[in-house]
Amino acid sequence: MDRAQQLNEFLKTRRARLRPEDVGAGNFGGRRRVPGLRREELALLAGVSVDYYTRLEQGRARNVSPDVLDAVASALRLDADERTHLHNLAKPTSIRRRPGRPQRVGPEMRQALQSLATIPAYIIGRRLDILAWNDLARTLIADFPALPAAERNMARLVFLDDASKDLYPDWESKARDTVSNLRLDAGRHPDDPQLATLVGELSLGSVDFRRLWADHNVHGKTRGRKRFNHPQLGELALDYVAMRAPDDPDMTMMIYSTPPGSEAATALQLLASLTTPPVPDTADPPVESTL
Structure with missing residues (x-):
C-alpha cells in the first residue's frame, strides 16, 4: 500500500x-x-x-x-x-519492515483460550486474521474449521459474507469498527502485500467497505458491548475485552462475557449445551495462520 x-x-x-x-x-x-x-x-x-x-x-x-x-x-x-x-x-x-513469518499461537495462549469453556473467545492477528478460537466462538460467530484458511478473516466475514448482517443487529457499527481496526493495521504495516491484496478484494466485493475505507477513520477498541443474533437463542448482548499478546503486538485475544445471573449469562449456558466439538482437521490446523 x-x-x-x-x-x-x-x-x-x-x-x-x-x-x-x-x-x-x-x-x-x-x-x-x-x-x-x-x-x-x-x-x-x-x-x-x-x-x-x-x-x-x-x-x-x-x-x-x-x-x-x-x-x-x-x-x-x-x-x-x-x-x-x-x-x-x-x-x-x-x-519500515514487512511482517515476518506467519503468526503462530503459542501453547500458553492456546491453553488460556481453551480454558474459557463457558464464554466465547478467539484470537485475531494481522490483517484481522482469525488465528484460533474456542468452541463457543465457533458456534456463535462462524464455523471457522469449515472455512478455508484464507477466508478466516474478520473483515472478509463482515463484508463478504451475507450472514454477517443477520449475526450483527448493529451491523453498521461492527463494519465501522472492523474498517477502523484494519486502517490501524495498514498504518503499522504499510508495506504488507497481503494486506494490500485483502483491501483490494474487499473494495471490489463490497460497496460498504469502499465507503467506510474512504473515511480513513481509525479506532482500536479495547472494550465494549456487542449484540449478536443467534438462530436458536435470539439476541445476545455480550461485553467484550481485547487482550493483547505480551510477545506479539499484532495478536489479540477477544473475550466475550456477561454479568453473572443475567439473561445473557443464561443464554450462554444454553449455547454451551448446544455446542459440540468439531471434527479435528489434521490437514489444516485451526490455530495457525497460513496468510
Whole structure:
C-alpha cells in the first residue's frame, strides 16, 4: 500500500472535518470553497510553515520530527489512536519492515483460550486474521474449521459474507469498527502485500467497505458491548475485552462475557449445551495462520 497516499488522504480527511470555530480560531476569513480547514490555517495552528505542512500532507517531508507530528495532531484534534496512526504513516519508509513469518499461537495462549469453556473467545492477528478460537466462538460467530484458511478473516466475514448482517443487529457499527481496526493495521504495516491484496478484494466485493475505507477513520477498541443474533437463542448482548499478546503486538485475544445471573449469562449456558466439538482437521490446523 502507498504510505504517502495513505498519509495524504488521512490528513485531508482530518482537516475536512474541522471548522475554524471548532479549533477556537474564529473566522479565518475569505470564501470557503471546500469543507474544513485550509492547509494554511492548519499550518498556522500547528506552528509550521505552509510549505512544510504541504510537503508533509503530500508525503514528501523527510525525517519529520515527533514534535512536529504531535503539533499537527493537536491542531487536528486527533485522539490517541489517530495520533499513533499519524506517527506510523509519517515514518520514513527506510525503517519500515514487512511482517515476518506467519503468526503462530503459542501453547500458553492456546491453553488460556481453551480454558474459557463457558464464554466465547478467539484470537485475531494481522490483517484481522482469525488465528484460533474456542468452541463457543465457533458456534456463535462462524464455523471457522469449515472455512478455508484464507477466508478466516474478520473483515472478509463482515463484508463478504451475507450472514454477517443477520449475526450483527448493529451491523453498521461492527463494519465501522472492523474498517477502523484494519486502517490501524495498514498504518503499522504499510508495506504488507497481503494486506494490500485483502483491501483490494474487499473494495471490489463490497460497496460498504469502499465507503467506510474512504473515511480513513481509525479506532482500536479495547472494550465494549456487542449484540449478536443467534438462530436458536435470539439476541445476545455480550461485553467484550481485547487482550493483547505480551510477545506479539499484532495478536489479540477477544473475550466475550456477561454479568453473572443475567439473561445473557443464561443464554450462554444454553449455547454451551448446544455446542459440540468439531471434527479435528489434521490437514489444516485451526490455530495457525497460513496468510
